[in-house]
Amino acid sequence: MIAKTPLVLPGMRIGLLGGSFDPAHEGHVHITENALCRFGLDRVWWLVSPGNPLKTQGPAPIDARIDKARQLMRHPKVDITDIEAQLGTRLTVDTIAALQRQCPGVHFVWLMGSDNLVQFDRWDRWNEIAQRVPLGVLARPGSRLAARRSRTARILRRWRLPEANARLLPVMNTPAWVLANLPMSHLSSTLIRLGRSPQTEETG
Numbered sequence: 001m002i003a004k005t006p007l008v009l010p011g012m013r014i015g016l017l018g019g020s021f022d023p024a025h026e027g028h029v030h031i032t033e034n035a036l037c038r039f040g041l042d043r044v045w046w047l048v049s050p051g052n053p054l055k056t057q058g059p060a061p062i063d064a065r066i067d068k069a070r071q072l073m074r075h076p077k078v079d080i081t082d083i084e085a086q087l088g089t090r091l092t093v094d095t096i097a098a099l100q101r102q103c104p105g106v107h108f109v110w111l112m113g114s115d116n117l118v119q120f121d122r123w124d125r126w127n128e129i130a131q132r133v134p135l136g137v138l139a140r141p142g143s144r145l146a147a148r149r150s151r152t153a154r155i156l157r158r159w160r161l162p163e164a165n166a167r168l169l170p171v172m173n174t175p176a177w178v179l180a181n182l183p184m185s186h187l188s189s190t191l192i193r194l195g196r197s198p199q200t201e202e203t204g
């Protein structure tokens, strides 16, 4: 199990981008490149999920999703992984706990689009996730304002870092989070599965 985890050294700053990636798209690439730069990360691992615990419909087979993700995301600092399948974890809190056990001294940051912050309080033991790792939230059209007003944002208000200090995020005591504004991408896996093109105007 541990042999298949990408090489890590204590002190490294690693962003974890969990997702269905069904399929991967340029929006994922965009937020990954932004996260690397804004949060001063050494690496980003895409955790291609066996299945989102909140979604009832299962995704395409994981091997196909990983192949497609590897074709799309070619960056020396990014690893496309099936770590959750290897660990046998589904819940993010369990994945993070297992990685922290396996990789002592590594500074993990949980990355997500702002749509996920809106419903983060429905994730299993979400407050434990926020205690375990800093959260790097990347703006996504239609959810930026809702994310700011979300229950999680209200509860964690005191621990929000100004964007100007975003590079400190990986080494901050937890809880800590940043909502990073960036030129937003309207791409989504849903649109691709439906064969539709994204809107271009910026919203929310």
Ligand SMILES: Nc1ncnc2c1ncn2[C@@H]1O[C@H](COP(=O)(O)OP(=O)(O)OP(=O)(O)O)[C@@H](O)[C@H]1O
Pocket: 017, 018, 019, 020, 021, 022, 027, 028, 031, 111, 112, 113, 114, 115, 116, 138, 139, 140, 141, 185, 186, 187, 188, 189, 190, 191
């Ligand atoms: N265009 C985007 N802008 C910002 N974040 C994004 C974007 N697309 C995906 N993300 C984020 O990437 C992570 C993985 O997303 P996921 O694989 O579910 O893709 P998705 O496009 O949201 O898929 P679906 O449409 O099936 O829900 C999530 O944290 C999601 O918020």
Ligand SMILES: O=C(O)c1ccc[n+]([C@@H]2O[C@H](COP(=O)([O-])O)[C@@H](O)[C@H]2O)c1
Pocket: 017, 018, 019, 020, 021, 047, 049, 051, 052, 053, 054, 055, 090, 091, 092, 093, 116, 122, 123, 124
């Ligand atoms: O642990 C949970 O309760 C939980 C609930 C919803 C989503 N997640 C994780 O959030 C990530 C994004 O999911 P998705 O399907 O929106 O790409 C992915 O890693 C999921 O496993 C995790």
